[in-house]
Amino acid sequence: MRILHINAGLEQGGGLFHIVNLLKVARLEQQDFTLLTFADGPVAAEARKVGAKVDVLGIDSRYDLRLLQKLKRYINKGNFDIVHTHGARANLFMSMISGQIPAKWVITVHSDPTKDFGGRGFVGRVFTKLNLRSLRKADRLLAVTKNFKNLLVQQVQVDPAHISVIYNGIFFDQDEKKQLQHAGFNIINVARMEPIKGQMLLLQALSELKLADLKLHFVGDGSALQELKEYVKAHGMNENVVFHGFLPQSAINDLYQTMDLAVLTSYSESFPLVLLEAANAEVPILSTNVGDIEKMIPDEQHGFVASIGDGGSIKNAILKAYSIHQEQPSTLNEMAQIEKSYLSANFSMVQQLNSIESIYRVLLNN
Incomplete structure (x- = not known):
């Protein structure tokens, strides 16, 4: 099978790592995967680092319709069996030429x-409608949680027979991680600084807790960054909050060595890769009850779960982790090891690749 993955190329979050990890495991398993991006940005750069085959169309404007002819020629000349798109812009452009190419079309949501x-106001509403229309046209949708599948059926009116649930995976290390000695209780939040990620709830919870030896590390950039910084300053939290900005994964892995808890306070998520990565680093995890998080944190032995949008619930979950750390820190270490063992057995990249390839074969009747 010849498989083409398409992305606009400017992803910097979980979508980037999903695409790059999939390309990496496909190369290791000697599968014929190619990445095509519209711009030569971070996705193409990271894909090259893992040895993936990468091509760039080189479009200057985000919505330059001259891209359509280039895209159609590239796909048809390459004789690809499957075109697999990631992201709203890739979905939109593919939807406009899908009737002119013989390849089957798959979208990961x-x-x-x-x-x-x-x-994003009127423009946002227009692009939302266009993206939803694209989702209805694809041959198969891959939803990264059961919740997303239900949403696609109920709100987007996609035939459930055209949707498969494929959970995210990562490359898990088998070696035991060594946590570096450090003072206090360190929390890390790796996410885009956007309202949907709920970082303001996290700051409000910490402001109410007033734990002098607790330090929060934010990793990421986004539209809410300035508002979060202003809140920290206004509430006298400068000594307790560090804004690192966007960091490469290697730098995040270094940070994990001095972290006691990885926290995600989002209002909406799929199957968050950042928590898999924290678990791989043997950092205990705490998440709001988003997506199919019960698959990742099945019980209290594996981590902490708080209610979505509930600052009090988030505060109580953090306080519980903090109290365990103060009274019996080895318990948190054991929790992290249990979680890593469970996740590595169930959500590896090889398992994810095999599941996706089985969908490809069904579409091609192989």
């Missing part, structure tokens, strides 16, 4: 498509 353009 990485996030809630009804919220992808939230807060």
Whole structure:
């Protein structure tokens, strides 16, 4: 099978790592996968690092319709069996030429498509409608959670027979991680600084807790960054909060060595890769009850779960982890090891690749 993955190329979050990890495991398993991006940005750069085959169309404008002819020629000349798109812009352009190419079309739905353009006014509403229309035209949708499948059926009116649930995976290390000695209780939040990620709830919870030896590390950039910084300053939290900005994964892995808890306080998520990565680093995890998080944190032995949008619930979950750390820190270490063992057995990249390839074969009747 010749498989082409398409992305606009400017992803910097979980979508980027999903695409790059899939290309990496396909190369290791000697599968014929190619990445095509519209711009030569971070996705193409990271894909090259893992040895993936990468091509760039080189379009200057985000919505330059001259791309359509280039895209159609590239796909048909390459004789690809499957075209697999990631992201609203890739979906939109593919939907406009799908009737002119023989390849089957697959979309991975990485996030809630009804919220992808939230807060962008009229333009956001237009692009939301266009993206939803694209989702209905594809031959198969891959939803990264059962919740997303249900949403696609109920709100986007996609035939459930055209949707498969494929959970995200990562490359898990088998070696035991060594946590570096450090003072206090360190929390890390790796996410885009956007309202949907709920970082303001996290700050409000910490402001109410007033734990002098607790330090929060934010990793990421986004539209809410300035508002979060202003809140920290206004509430006298400068000594307790560090903004690192966007960091490469290697730098995040270094940070994990001094972290006691990885926290995600989102209002909406799929199957968050950042928590898999924290678990791989043997950092205990705490998440709001988003997506199919019960698959990742099945019980209290594996981590902490708080209610979505509930600052009090988030505060109580953090306080519980903090109290365990103060009274019996080895318990948190054991929790992290249990979680890593469970996740590595169930959500590896090889398992994810095999599941996706089985869908390809069904579409091609192989």
